[in-house]
Amino acid sequence: xxxxxxxxxxxxxxxxxxxxxxxxxxxxxxxxxxxxxxxxxxxxxxxxxxxxxxxxxxxxxxxxxxxxxxxxxxxxxxxxxxxxxxxxxxxxxxxxxxxxxxxxxxxxxxxxxxxxxxxxxxxxxxxxxxxxxxxxxxxxxxxxxx
Numbered sequence: 001x002x003x004x005x006x007x008x009x010x011x012x013x014x015x016x017x018x019x020x021x022x023x024x025x026x027x028x029x030x031x032x033x034x035x036x037x038x039x040x041x042x043x044x045x046x047x048x049x050x051x052x053x054x055x056x057x058x059x060x061x062x063x064x065x066x067x068x069x070x071x072x073x074x075x076x077x078x079x080x081x082x083x084x085x086x087x088x089x090x091x092x093x094x095x096x097x098x099x100x101x102x103x104x105x106x107x108x109x110x111x112x113x114x115x116x117x118x119x120x121x122x123x124x125x126x127x128x129x130x131x132x133x134x135x136x137x138x139x140x141x142x143x144x145x146x
Contacts, residue, residue, distance in 0.1 A: 009059040009079070009092075017044040049140050055082035057136070059092060059101075066090070066101055068116030075143050077101060079136035090138040095123055096130055101138060 050056050059077045069090060071077070077092065085091050087106040092099060093113055102113035102123065111132065113123040125132050 009057045017046065049078050049142075051139070052080055052082035055136075056080050056139075058142075059099075061101060061141075065115035065117050065120040069103070071101065071116070071138075071141055072143065075141045077138050078140040078142065080139045081136040083137040083139070085134045085137050092135040092138060094133040094135055099135065104134065 046053070057079055059079055061071055061073060061075045061077060064073055066072075071090070079092050083089075085104050085106075087104060089104050090101065091104045091113075092101050093104075095113070100113065100123070102115055105112045105114050105122075111125050113132070115122075123130070123132075
C-alpha cells in the first residue's frame with residue numbers, strides 16, 4: 001500500500017505541568033514590527049494540545065503523503081480517539097492491518113481515504129475486501145526544526 005504509515009503509537013501520560021510563556025498577540029510572518037513588551041501569560045502545552053487526556057496518544061509519522069496538509073515525515077501527531085471522525089478530518093486509520101494518516105472522505109455513501117499529495121492514490125472501500133477502522137482524529141502536529 002502506498003500510504004504514509006505511522007510508527008507504533010504511545011499514549012499521552014500527563015506529567016507535572018510545565019507552564020511555558022505564550023506571548024499575547026501574533027508574530028508577523030512578513031515584515032517585522034517592534035514588540036510592545038514580552039509580558040506573557042504562561043500556558044501548559046498539555047492544556048493547549050490535549051482535550052481528552054485518557055483518549056489521546058501521540059504517533060510519529062513516516063512518509064510524505066500528507067505534506068500538502070503540513071504533516072511531514074518525522075512529525076508527531078496528536079491523535080484524539082474521543083472525537084467522532086467527520087468528512088474532511090485528518091485521521092489515523094487502520095486498513096488491512098496497516099496504519100495510515102489521511103483525509104477522511106465520507107459523502108453520499110462513499111468512504112475513502114485521501115492523501116494530501118495527489119500523486120498518492122485514494123484508498124477506497126467499495127464491495128468486499130479492505131476494511132477501514134478509524135483509530136482517531138488528528139488534532140495537532142508537533143514539529144522539530146532543529
